[in-house]
Each structure stands twice: as structure tokens, then as C-alpha cells.
Amino acid sequence: MASSAKKKQAAVRHVALLRGVNVNGITIKSADLKALFVELGFGAVRTVLASGNVLFDTDESDAAALRTRIEQALRKRFGYDAWIVLLTQKTVAEMASGYPFERIDEERHPYIVFGSDAAMLDEIMEKAGTVDAGTEQLKRGKGVLYWQCPRGESLETPVAKLLGKVRYKTSTTTRNLRTVEKLLGD
Template sequence: MTRYVALLRGVNVGGITIKMADLKETVGDAGFTNVKTVLASGNVLFDSDRTDSAGIKADIEAALRERFGYEAWIVLLDQPTLARIVDDFPFDAEREGWHPYVLLSSDPAMLTEMLTAAADLERGDETLQLGDGVLYWHVERGRTLQSPFGKLSGKARYKSTTTNRNLRTLRKLL
């Protein structure tokens, strides 16, 4: 049995409102066990004896589309992978006044593309570093949405493949 985490993109922001109890029920009804939601931002932990990550991802996305009527996308990880991602955070996660973020993607090439595009941005003090299947981002509090990289990462091109989580949220998922 493997413990997985499904990270939904854009839940409870931008008009897509899902109650976590309903989300938990939907994932359970899709055939997964020991389902738990964490925070109200679309983080779902569950167990499965299946090993076909692409199939699991597709099944959850289909269940979300059917139940909630929106174009659902998730990033799916197993817990050991999530632990490695958290352990590899390259910046000072406890730096006062800064947000430690991790961008995750179902298509890692999109993260490389974002990092390449960011090279032409006037980023000030915010920092980026490509990790194994993720993009680490450290940005001053209050500047997340206004920063050049924040604006880049919010573009429609990345909507179906990427999601962003604060490192503290990822630690809670572990």
C-alpha cells in the first residue's frame, strides 16, 4: 500500500470552492482509502495499492470534474517523493519575512521553461532553483502575487500542469 498526496490547483481561490468534506468523499468514492484532507487548499492524502500514477491521476481528475463541474488538474506524488522534495529545499526556509515555496508539476519540462523565462525578469531578491522535478522559490512576504516571477507562474500556460505550495504546507502533509 502506498501513501499518496494529490495537490489540486486553484481550489478555494478564483471561484472554485470545494468543501474539504466533499473532496474527501469524492476521492474515497473513486476507490482510494484512508483519505484525509489537509488545510482548505486542495491537499488530499490517501492510500492505494495501485502503482499506475498516471491512471490514479486521471481517475481523481475525472472524479473531480464530474462531482464539482470544473476543469480539474492535480499533481500526484507519493509520500517518499514529497519527503525528498521538502528535505531538498535549498534556501533558508525560516528566513523572517520570506515565503518558502515549491512549484510542482505533472510536466517537469514546464518548470524548466519557467526557470528559463525567469532569467529575463527583474526579480530583485527573490530566488529560484530547479530541483528534482520541482522549482524552489523564495520570495519576500507581501510580494508573491506582485513579483515578476509570481506573475509569470500564474500565466494560463502553466495552469493545467503546475501548482504551488508553501513549504510549511508540504511539511504538514508529511
């Protein structure tokens, strides 16, 4: 006999990547960030580094509603224009494993640009045009851009300046590949 009751979905590990935290005057302590996610009812909440990375479990399946709820809570609690990219930890692992450039390089940094709007990622690729491979590399991936630039120049290269435009702040955020790999260890 089939049950008409909805079967409860198992909790899934998520990663919330906050944009612009602990830079440009927006300071949020990791303990306060964790407390907010716990208050929102999420399980196994853990922050990673001080750059706005939160791991948590939830059985909520509507990603868009979940993202909106978290962004609104961040705005209300911390008083800033909060934007996040929200992904499952499994998806982040798949994105990280697809990094196409050298992962360990003494001269360059490996980055992943996460996006919640595919059209914006496509626009960035288009506007970047032909990238000078002697300076940096940029490649489109599924839901991300893979980027590699010289150490110490992550704010100075043509791609860096493009990524810093206000137009992209609501839908993109960048993380060093080493940070991303720390998000996968839990």
C-alpha cells in the first residue's frame, strides 16, 4: 500500500559562498556568521576561513528560495547588500576536479569564479576576449570560470578588473582553488 505522505528528503551538504565579506568595510566574524546559519535551522554548520564560506546541511530542495532566504537574513543581520552563490558540496567538488590549468605553480594562482547566472559567466568570457596566455588564463566550465593569474596580480590583470565590475557582484564570487579544496574536506 502506497503512502500518500511526502517522504522527507535527506539532508544535503551545501556551500554558501558570500561575496565581498571582510573586504571594503564589510566585516563579519566567522562565529556570528555561523550563529546566523544555525538560527536559520541548518545542521552541521561550519565556516571556512574568514572570506565568507559556510558549509551546512539542509533538506530544503528549492535552491532559489534557499538562496533568497539566506541573502535576506544576511542583509537583515549584518546590514549590507548580501549576495551569495549557493551550491551543493558535491557540485563544488565536481567543479574543482575540472580545473584545467596547473594547480600548483610558484608563479601563478589558481582561481574558480563561481556564478549563479550562466549568462553573466558567458558575458564575462565574451568581454574578456582573447586573454594573453602569457599573463593569465581563463576558461569556461559548467557553472564556473576557471582562471589563473600571476601571484600578487589578482586585482590587476584585465580579467581581474573585469571580474571586479559592479555588474557581476550579484551573481559571481571568486575563490582560490586551495580555499575551494578546504570546502571539500568536510
